[in-house]
């Protein structure tokens with residue numbers, strides 16, 4: 433081959449190789465990272481049960497943020513509610529709507545306080561590692577997502593250490609964090625949400641009539657005043673770094689039935705109403721007198737179904 437042919441062949445080969453590589457391996461480009469608002473809307477509608485307020489806020493917040501090419505700050509969502517009501521599940525739906533690989537995407541990072549930051553004596557090491565992890569990953573892909581589970585168990589100092597990344601800075605050390613998404617999950621404020629839901633139930637009002645404003649004040653007071661919750665200790669709230677507080681209502685019998693039916697469908701078996709009812713009847717409900725809300729939400733449905741099917 434003459435030199436020109438060799439150069440052309442090598443050039444074409446390299447381009448082809450790169451295309452195949454990008455095709456097979458996740459990269460931070462629109463083929464792998466592209467928001468699908470229609471899919472998120474459909475998923476929230478059909479897969480998330482009993483959470484009309486959370487569903488609405490999430491759709492609006494994520495759609496608004498993702499359609500803005502030049503956001504002023506990263507999107508910070510704080511999801512609050514009783515156990516098993518769908519906080520992790522919604523995070524997964526959000527990830528599915530942005531990343532082709534969903535939660536398996538290398539741009540989605542989940543931290544659990546007790547797993548990743550178990551020893552308070554190591555706080556300084558955790559701080560450095562966490563900051564480096566966030567910086568490295570946002571440098572690699574601006575549309576990175578960071579989920580912090582059990583936020584109420586996280587050391588306040590550690591929350592403080594990520595504060596700069598949530599703020600309105602154009603760039604920090606040359607890196608812009610404004611396209612990243614931070615999701616905080618916690619049970620903080622769950623009691624106040626439950627109280628409001630119970631009050632509505634007692635007065636015979638529809639659960640769907642509960643509005644964000646019915647929960648907002650009680651929720652922020654509960655989060656602020658709960659010394660255990662961690663969030664109160666930081667200036668996350670007073671500096672308005674959290675864009676949306678998202679309340680998750682406690683789940684009732686009918687929602688548990690819906691979860692059981694959905695789980696059967698996901699397993700590829702014909703959903704059986706009798707089995708779903710049996711599973712739902714087998715759960716424990718609270719408060720003791722009224723027995724309205726499932727103690728574990730939809731959390732144990734999966735294992736319960738193994739028993740009944």
Ligand SMILES: Nc1ncnc2c1ncn2[C@@H]1O[C@H](COP(=O)(O)OP(=O)(O)OP(=O)(O)O)[C@@H](O)[C@H]1O
Pocket residue numbers: 479480481482483513514515516517518519520521522617618619683691729730731
């Ligand atoms: N509102 C819901 N609609 C549909 N499925 C749900 C809902 N809530 C929970 N589930 C199901 O139950 C499982 C466990 O719920 P999830 O992990 O989201 O609860 P959580 O609110 O994050 O609880 P925790 O506070 O204990 O972490 C989910 O994977 C999902 O299958």
